[in-house]
Amino acid sequence: MSVLRLYAVGMKLLLYQLIHRPFISPVLPDQHGKVAIVTGGSRGIGYEIVKRLINLGMHVIIASHDEHQGLVVMERLHKECAEAHVDFEFVDLASQSSVRDFVRRFKERKLPLHLLINNGGVMLVPEQKSDDGLELHFSINYLSHFLLTRLLLDSLVHSGTEECSRVISICSSAHYVSDRNLQDFHRTQDYCPHASYARSKLAQLLFTYRLHQELRSGGYAVTVNAVDPGMVDTQLYRYMSFPEKLVLKPVAWLLFRTPAQAADTVLYAAASQDFEGVSSCYVHEGKPVKSSPASYDAELQDELWRNTCRMLRLPVSINK
Ligand SMILES: NC(=O)c1ccc[n+]([C@@H]2O[C@H](COP(=O)([O-])OP(=O)(O)OC[C@H]3O[C@@H](n4cnc5c(N)ncnc54)[C@H](OP(=O)(O)O)[C@@H]3O)[C@@H](O)[C@H]2O)c1
Numbered sequence: 001m002s003v004l005r006l007y008a009v010g011m012k013l014l015l016y017q018l019i020h021r022p023f024i025s026p027v028l029p030d031q032h033g034k035v036a037i038v039t040g041g042s043r044g045i046g047y048e049i050v051k052r053l054i055n056l057g058m059h060v061i062i063a064s065h066d067e068h069q070g071l072v073v074m075e076r077l078h079k080e081c082a083e084a085h086v087d088f089e090f091v092d093l094a095s096q097s098s099v100r101d102f103v104r105r106f107k108e109r110k111l112p113l114h115l116l117i118n119n120g121g122v123m124l125v126p127e128q129k130s131d132d133g134l135e136l137h138f139s140i141n142y143l144s145h146f147l148l149t150r151l152l153l154d155s156l157v158h159s160g161t162e163e164c165s166r167v168i169s170i171c172s173s174a175h176y177v178s179d180r181n182l183q184d185f186h187r188t189q190d191y192c193p194h195a196s197y198a199r200s201k202l203a204q205l206l207f208t209y210r211l212h213q214e215l216r217s218g219g220y221a222v223t224v225n226a227v228d229p230g231m232v233d234t235q236l237y238r239y240m241s242f243p244e245k246l247v248l249k250p251v252a253w254l255l256f257r258t259p260a261q262a263a264d265t266v267l268y269a270a271a272s273q274d275f276e277g278v279s280s281c282y283v284h285e286g287k288p289v290k291s292s293p294a295s296y297d298a299e300l301q302d303e304l305w306r307n308t309c310r311m312l313r314l315p316v317s318i319n320k
Contacts, residue, residue: 040120
């Protein structure tokens, strides 16, 4: 059932992409002196985001787990732009201790943090557990980004002075088909990777909206938004079955956005003046759009927030 619903959402999106031209971001302001962290920044959409941020003058930290790919990418970026201010830092988003370790190393550097892009992710992975024994989509796409954001909030708050610091999570229209059963992530019977991916993206969105409430009530100069990049031709689809891939290849070539086109919307939300002070939006093709009714359910947001804090041994309030 989840499979069919997910494919229906995909078809609708492809139709949209057939009819509409990709969003093109206006010229963005210079970002010299600012620091960004991009998870999963060494390939796909993340890589294009990193490239664009560097060109705007930002110091970018790529947080990924493939160290070889990280080195290849760093070399390429330095070749393309001699002044590129970019570092690679290892983080395995399937491990809470790796995320904590990444944050500890970042804080030792005493750098400011103006932008956090929660981009790293996996899709349709066969049933697998993270280092912490949790379902992999839940762990990589949602839980680690929750932990990362919470542990980096003090740096973001501290750096949000003249302008707000920004948190952007790369979500997906897959969230529209997620059920509300977020307690059911770790079930082993009838495991469905499609349902798991959709739930992880709904969880990311519930987190975005709930975090906004916390930040607003604390009066912090940090905004938090979610971006839907559309359907993009990347390695995210590598876990699809062989027949699915055969069908997908020509469709992707014809109708998918390129990673560079997807990065345009992300950059617009991450760096444009139009998004200064704008928070709690679900952005698609440069515009805030409505996300699923479940994502606005305050009770569901609260329940997930509290359960996640308990799971990660974090205080419920961000002020503690
Ligand atoms: N492509 C689409 O059509 C589409 C649509 C909607 C939403 N999105 C979202 O866009 C984001 C980026 O996806 P993409 O399409 O660019 O896919 P991708 O090319 O497969 O890139 C995924 C990135 O996530 C990183 N990653 C995966 N597992 C990790 C782990 N355990 N620890 C650290 N990093 C890990 C990878 O790092 P390594 O390079 O180190 O392996 C890679 O850089 C994802 O959140 C995805 O859900 C994509």
